[in-house]
Amino acid sequence: MNRRSYALSKVYRLLEPGPVVLVTTSFQGKHNVMAQSWHTMLEFEPPVIGCVISDRNHSFAMLENTGECVIGIPTVEIADKVAGCGNTSGASTDKFARFELTPEPASIVGAPLIAECYANLECRVTDTGMVERYGLFVVEVVKAWIDPSVKNPRTIHHLGRGNFMVAGEHIRLKSKAR
């Protein structure tokens, strides 16, 4: 993976558009990865993210036990792998092997980076107060990586039932927004 450190102050730009992400966890020597669309930024810097992971997901216990995950952001080139991760359970499948995703060691957390994702965010759980009611884990990004060779990442956005919208044209508008 061609990887460069990415400023934590810019992380919101990766998630604010609402892409499908791949969340990795690692527990007792086993990695898992799930496809996920229910996330939102909660703070700019340090970047804090709210991420919904249901207790019906195999990743749930792994995240609860370790308090660490990596949020990888895929592009349309690996959309089939993303859909595959969403259609299988880590309880019965080694998804990294089955969908030919390459786990790479993170720098701070135990969960793996995904070589095929153009961006990877190393995260630590900082608040589990909303987990029981909403499955909402609050995580802080402690290290961010990006592939500098990917200039205009064509992210994918889930419309439901396997229908995805691919990132389209870019427009620039006069804005005071961060």
Next chain:
Amino acid sequence: MNRRSYALSKVYRLLEPGPVVLVTTSFQGKHNVMAQSWHTMLEFEPPVIGCVISDRNHSFAMLENTGECVIGIPTVEIADKVAGCGNTSGASTDKFARFELTPEPASIVGAPLIAECYANLECRVTDTGMVERYGLFVVEVVKAWIDPSVKNPRTIHHLGRGNFMVAGEHIRLKSKAR
């Protein structure tokens, strides 16, 4: 506005892709509207949404006082109005008038629908437990409306600093996902 009731069970399909939304509030006879990208689905049905509104936003007190809002989903055709809403404050500007957005009475909540949005979600705040720490309001969608004449809504997704990605091509992948 050409408007038809939309099934609450399908609301997640409108927000899961991560579009910029317009959030309206109404308090003491005044309407306000803000542009917002920090939201996530929390539950499918009834649809529950986590929506970050900072206490620096004029909408914050209006939402706290009324417990009601409307989430309108704009398309690229009104991107300039959306950016305008993001660049101004309801404290000093009547944004509906300035950006020529048309408020229409909702059926259940006091906040107005936006005629220029292809979808409008009437929402009630159901949990303010995360407001103080994250500005995260949990709202339940109590009524949803869609413009049936809009077939492929070209939503906009904020990349930061006034750069927006427009919804692009659609792809369909074999999926068990809801």
